Amino acid sequence: MIAYKYDFVPAGEQALHIAFPEQIDVSENQLIQELAQQLQSRFIYEITDIVPAYRTLTISFDIRKTTYYEFSSKLKVFLTHYVPDTKNDHGRIFEVPVCYDPEFGIDLEDVAAFGNISVEELIKLHSANNYFIYMMGFLPGFAFMGNVPDRIAMPRLSAPRASIAPGSVAIAGKQAGMYPVDSPGGWRILGRTPITLYTPNNPLPPFQAGDWIKFSQIDRTDYSAIKELDAHGEYQLKIISE
Amino acid sequence: MPHIEIINSGLAATIQDLGRTGHQAKGIPVSGAIDQYSHRLANILVNNSEKSATLEFSILGPTIEFNVETFIAITGGDSAPILNDSNISLNTTYPVKKGDILAFHPMKSGRFGYIAFAGNGLQVEPILGSRSTNTRLNLGGYHGRALAKGDCLTIDNCYQMPSLANRSLPWSKPTGNSIRFIKGPQWNLFSESAKQVFKDGPFTISTQADRMGFRLDGPTLEIPQKNMLSEGAVLGNIQITRAGQPIVLLADRQTAGGYPVIATIIGADLGKFVQFASNSPLLFEEVSLKKATAALRSQYRFLGELADSIYQKRYQYPIGPIRKTSKKIEEMIFNS
Numbered sequence: 001m002i003a004y005k006y007d008f009v010p011a012g013e014q015a016l017h018i019a020f021p022e023q024i025d026v027s028e029n030q031l032i033q034e035l036a037q038q039l040q041s042r043f044i045y046e047i048t049d050i051v052p053a054y055r056t057l058t059i060s061f062d063i064r065k066t067t068y069y070e071f072s073s074k075l076k077v078f079l080t081h082y083v084p085d086t087k088n089d090h091g092r093i094f095e096v097p098v099c100y101d102p103e104f105g106i107d108l109e110d111v112a113a114f115g116n117i118s119v120e121e122l123i124k125l126h127s128a129n130n131y132f133i134y135m136m137g138f139l140p141g142f143a144f145m146g147n148v149p150d151r152i153a154m155p156r157l158s159a160p161r162a163s164i165a166p167g168s169v170a171i172a173g174k175q176a177g178m179y180p181v182d183s184p185g186g187w188r189i190l191g192r193t194p195i196t197l198y199t200p201n202n203p204l205p206p207f208q209a210g211d212w213i214k215f216s217q218i219d220r221t222d223y224s225a226i227k228e229l230d231a232h233g234e235y236q237l238k239i240i241s242e
Numbered sequence: 243m244p245h246i247e248i249i250n251s252g253l254a255a256t257i258q259d260l261g262r263t264g265h266q267a268k269g270i271p272v273s274g275a276i277d278q279y280s281h282r283l284a285n286i287l288v289n290n291s292e293k294s295a296t297l298e299f300s301i302l303g304p305t306i307e308f309n310v311e312t313f314i315a316i317t318g319g320d321s322a323p324i325l326n327d328s329n330i331s332l333n334t335t336y337p338v339k340k341g342d343i344l345a346f347h348p349m350k351s352g353r354f355g356y357i358a359f360a361g362n363g364l365q366v367e368p369i370l371g372s373r374s375t376n377t378r379l380n381l382g383g384y385h386g387r388a389l390a391k392g393d394c395l396t397i398d399n400c401y402q403m404p405s406l407a408n409r410s411l412p413w414s415k416p417t418g419n420s421i422r423f424i425k426g427p428q429w430n431l432f433s434e435s436a437k438q439v440f441k442d443g444p445f446t447i448s449t450q451a452d453r454m455g456f457r458l459d460g461p462t463l464e465i466p467q468k469n470m471l472s473e474g475a476v477l478g479n480i481q482i483t484r485a486g487q488p489i490v491l492l493a494d495r496q497t498a499g500g501y502p503v504i505a506t507i508i509g510a511d512l513g514k515f516v517q518f519a520s521n522s523p524l525l526f527e528e529v530s531l532k533k534a535t536a537a538l539r540s541q542y543r544f545l546g547e548l549a550d551s552i553y554q555k556r557y558q559y560p561i562g563p564i565r566k567t568s569k570k571i572e573e574m575i576f577n578s
Contacts (some may be wrong), residue, residue: 009427051267054472135472137269138269140267140381142269199380
């Protein structure tokens with residue numbers, strides 16, 4: 001039994017969304033992540049790709065092997081009889097080092113003013129939380145995470161910046177994220193991680209949707225040291241718990 | 243090592259295949275040929291698997307010198323190819339040998355062209371199971387970038403081409419100005435008037451058109467008040483931006499998007515859409531999901547039957563160059 005209502009929505013003749021209630025909710029999203037893995041192995045013949053997002057699971061299938069009508073009715077049968085995995089480990093927690101130096105955290109002052117707290121308190125609040133990864137994308141290595149404590153949940157800039165440095169650690173309202181590559185963006189930048197989040201020769205990120213991220217504060221010296229290690233492939237992200 | 247050398251880069255020449263599928267959950271875009279029909283057709287004509295990597299280019303094809311003996315076929319837009327100073331036909335397989343030069347005139351119609359090379363296509367190291375290039379992410383293909391003068395790309399020698407005389411298909415410019423769509427996931431979020439404006443059009447492809455997506459010019463659509471959470475983006479999805487302007491998501495699209503999707507261009511019409519001229523007005527025509535499915539399946543069937551018919555004619559006269567060993571012996575004698 002699945003505890004949430006869901007609908008099938010065609011997204012093309014070779015793709016459909018399974019749409020769950022429209023909310024940002026950890027346990028709903030954990031079910032979506034779990035289903036993404038289960039469906040991919042159960043329907044390996046039909047499925048070409050799968051994208052778990054906040055409240056949707058987008059499934060692409062091969063029209064030469066099935067049709068929307070046939071496949072969605074198969075899915076319906078599968079989901080009706082689906083028993084959620086109670087032993088689900090609910091993700092790993094990755095510790096990501098962040099340097100909150102003002103040179104990196106260009107929006108620290110503004111966000112602290114928004115929360116009416118000091119920059120030190122802001123850093124403490126931001127790094128105290130475990131952030132759940134709801135989805136990966138729109139870029140490789142970009143993790144959409146939540147939830148940022150209400151006090152510091154400052155909305156995004158009204159006009160996005162043209163360029164944001166790779167590794168920038170940022171928030172947008174209750175969402176948290178890290179920029180894997182230089183890209184435009186309107187999120188509020190609090191710091192920078194020395195970890196390379198995207199390399200073309202090894203493009204898969206170490207973490208995935210369903211995992212958790214904890215930010216740990218480091219200083220400039222640590223930042224340079226970790227960056228050096230990471231550049232030689234000798235830095236391993238710490239996994240706090242399995 | 244057998245290879246081709248790029249003498250002149252042309253425009254946006256990249257290595258493409260059917261895309262890097264299966265990794266979107268980690269944010270990796272699919273990429274691959276923007277006109278998959280033309281990519282598949284080119285591969286069939288040179289006896290390749292549909293997954294073989296082809297060379298995709300836009301508007302102006304590259305100039306290539308062959309340092310290999312193989313067969314090529316060119317498909318897609320009317321790229322006016324020239325082999326050693328003679329015009330050659332599109333959708334037709336030609337033998338090429340060492341020293342041959344392939345060049346192009348600017349396209350007379352269409353936007354994207356494909357060159358397939360027999361012997362399983364362009365040989366670069368696949369990344370995550372695909373050779374396709376995403377230049378924005380420096381990912382895949384030849385060092386993650388568009389091809390440039392002086393690049394040498396490995397391809398295998400290929401001496402056999404069964405049924406060579408039958409490897410040709412008449413080329414014709416796509417006709418009509420309608421592009422078929424099915425209702426998108428957010429169709430019902432749009433007002434009746436917005437839906438009508440979308441169906442009435444007409445739209446043209448703007449100058450902001452690349453492998454990621456084509457922005458369309460035309461009437462502005464009223465946008466839904468409701469904000470939505472980002473969800474998986476699908477090939478051919480038509481998003482409506484906050485300014486009420488449609489963007490069609492294509493090969494290099496991001497894996498997820500947060501703009502409402504009013505419609506999806508049907509798979510069977512995507513090839514026609516990406517080859518559309520910028521100044522000709524296009525109209526969107528609604529079809530049912532059933533029709534969309536049938537249309538794409540019939541396109542696949544057409545390609546499958548073409549491959550079968552070529553194969554079945556392999557012992558008919560004239561028999562193509564299939565005497566592999568004699569060719570090799572000849573090469574050994576003349577190269578020693």
